[in-house]
Amino acid sequence: MKVYKIVSFIIALSLVLTNIAKSDELNIYSHRQPFLINPFLEEFTKKTGINTNVIYSTKGLAQRLRSEGKNSPADVVLTVDIGRLYIYQDLELLSSINSEKLLKNIPSHLRSSDNTWFGLSKRARIIVMSKDRVDKGAITRIEDLADPRWKGKICTRPGSHVYSRALMSSMIAEHGLEKAEKWASGLVSNLARRPQGNDRAQVKAIFEGQCDVAIINNYYFGKLKYSDIEEQRDWASSLILVFPNQSKTDRGAHINISGGGVAKYSKNKDSAIKLLEFLTDEFAQKLYGEINFEYPVNPTVEPTEELKSWGTFKEDKLPILKIAKLSREAQKIIDRVGW
Template sequence: MQKAGNAMIRFCTILIVTLFVTPISASDESLVIYGSRQQALMAPLLQAYRASRGVAVRYVQDKSDQLLQRLAEEGDASSADLLLTADIGVLEAAREMGLLQAKQSQLLSSLIPAKYRDPQGFWYGLSLRARMLLYVPGRIPRFELRDYADLSSSALKGRVCMRDLKHVYNQSLIAALVARWGEKRVRAWLSGVISNLARPPQGGDRDQVRALAKGECDVAVVNSYYFAMMLDGDNERDREVANRVSRVWPETGVHVNISGGGVTHHSPHPQLAIDFLEFLAGFDSQRLFAELNHEYPAVLGVPVSHTLMRLGAFEADFRPLALIARQREKASKVIHDLSNTD
């Protein structure tokens, strides 16, 4: 099964960045998607949709900020029907910029838990990733690391690794903590975390895991799917590194973020865009998200990958992502203030 999955990924990565799926019906309708998700993940889903609906699909891939800029510049001349991207911060930014339209779907509302979708229908979560804590057994007692709060403990002085605090993954985590604790406590907490850093924030999530194995730090903050891909990937060194560390699910509630999508404000085919989102919320599509990218399905009852099963169960933060997203400005200010302190 793994070999087949890897073969599919290798095949998909040779596709050009703009993917055309030709129709099998006489319909003149076509769907244009602006997405930041990798071709390796999206290609099998796009082809399955084409086979199911007979609709032409054009997928345009770029970085999230570039897609938002493009939508803003194109305005009502845009051909994009749908925005697919990762992180609630990006989806909320698109909503605030007026780049998405509210589009309710009874099916999506019944499948996607309320906390993972916008109450007005501007965006819907399609897959989930958890912000987890990793540590090196033998270098840190398990009881010293139970929750995000412990990252600021004096016991971890000079022992913590993180990527850039201004990265959207960390911004969203800090926004979630503002919603949970309030800005004053988060400011004190983040000051402690910065004091505990073993090195300046750098690299991506995988680099934090590698730093643990090298002995550069003892604790790191990582998204679950990056860690799972290291455990299950083709890179033998990364597999070895990932198997040398242990994970902690924060006991007061794990911050869970989404990859999701919303219908663009000037979509020529809004109903078709919603139909595609509903297709992505279907059992088979959700299973593909889980198998190809080691993300948690947004729809309850869809099995997770074997690797995610190894990581065990956790209790997710109960707060709606729409509520957490409203704390992004406060989170950004705290990060900016503390990151620029001499």
């Protein structure tokens, strides 16, 4: 009988210790590549003592989380754009959380109204032009890319990519369906080649003379400028950067976000909230700029000196959720015009 009681006590103690250990760990489902988030997580663990485990994939994580249901080990979801964040919200896979710090650190147009997801960093969709073949100031607005004067001069990645689709959504929000489609049709008419490749490929095409103008996320410029490959540094040095729509009466440059939320069935919600709060504080916000040339969402944190050297810009304050909600209409236009 005594042996039975001792064994029972040991089993019970093991379960308690296991639960304590689990409370000191966070399981993260991430669409961001490990090398981009590991420096953040290492500092978070150093600061809080909370360890992290990361499952990384570019696709399928929302479906996995949904199928796991209440048995999911996930505590935090991290994504690379508003479109993916909206999928998690739409499938009701995120918890509504209460954090004064997150509400203070993140402007309202960069977080959900129900506090299920939060923007963590910003990137601008910018225009890049050949220094040798395009005069500075020749293009100042994203709308200019539909002007026939640029026929055969523009390169883009496919319209169905999330970055292109988000830009298309922003055009619908600003101009309505009819005018947005007219712009998209004009853009496609001006393409130098069929849409292909990633943003790096568009810069390479400018360098090689295949086109003179392209649309990229701002951080690709930084990656190329500081690449270990000399040829890619040459690509970057051949460019003029344009933050579009910057006049006093204009809306500002289209932006997208990386973001995150707490998984609906997280067993460690308090620790999960601590991670999101950490990612919006000064240290992490500056790290986004240093590691990946992204802009802070926290308005009290200044961009890095490198980002400042590219020029300051006004961002479009369109509620970021509207871009996701217009995604289907954007894709229909993209399909119709053959982007």
